[in-house]
Amino acid sequence: MKIKDAEIIALMQNPRTLEKGTRALMDAYQSRLYWHIRRIIVDGDLAQDTLQETFIKAYQNFHQFKNDSQLYTWLYRIATNESLQQINKLKKMQKTDEDPEYYMQNIVADNVQSDAEEIQIFLQKAIQSLPEKQKLVFMMRYYDDLPYEEISKIVDMSVGTLKTNYHYAKQKIEEYIKENYEK
């Protein structure tokens, strides 16, 4: 039986059932959040650590959650911020002469399943070639099918800007695949 957001919120708002609520929250959102984080970070171990940190932050700061917003929007916001922090750390550790896009595309190649379709690998590499904001908007819209209004709350951008960003992102990805796939 799938537990509803209202039940998770009620459990987490009560200090006695906070841990039970955290378990229910993890059961309900671990897969969606993991893949959201994984698409941003790509590296498996780092994505795992980031998801753990996301849940711990959610547990610690649940008193800040406002009932008027969606639970998944709040969780996506934490996960996105945590992922961007990890990416920034990676960039700082990275060699100065190395191209960040090329670096991320290499990580994609190292992390894909052996039986993955080539077009899917190119799609992931194309996503990693995008600027940060376009990448975030594209992934949340394309994979998670989130409404622009909710994405707007997650990344603090207007709906109009999000639509423009999504349009450009899609265009760039298609161009990248046309150029590189079946060359």
Added chain:
Amino acid sequence: MKDFDIEKLERRNIYKVPDNLFENIQGKVMSEISEKKKAPVFKLNWAYAAAASLALIFGSTFVYNSYSDSDEDVNPTSTLADNQSAPKTESEIAYETLKSDLTSVENINQRSEKQQIKTVVYMPDQKDVTTTKPQTVKPVSKQTETQMAEYLDSFSSSEIAELANNSTQDVYLDLYN
């Protein structure tokens, strides 16, 4: 590749995922949460421990002070009790003094202030002893020196010579021979 539309592509997750991924994540999250949950309790214990140690310090200081006060109070009563007993004869006092002198040299050196006060108890003027307690700590007073000089003057030269013969030779007495 012409006329490519990503909207027609199937949404797939193509990255490798380790076994028991979510079980591991949930386990680590729950253990981290229980550790963080213990932390404030630990801090609270420290607060209690600090309060308890302060109470112990102040309490023991108070008890020690009150004990030493009562100890000082007890001494006069004990001297009173000593006084109430039958007065010792001169021979008894001499014997006790001799005994204490012969016990050991260490004993003399290890005498505490209290012991010195106790010996003074046998001095004839009791009121002076209790009122001028700090003075009794002084090793030799001028009064006793003059008393000693008067006492020595009372001996005739022949008696002093006889005493000198009976006593063991002291190196310091050679100066006067």
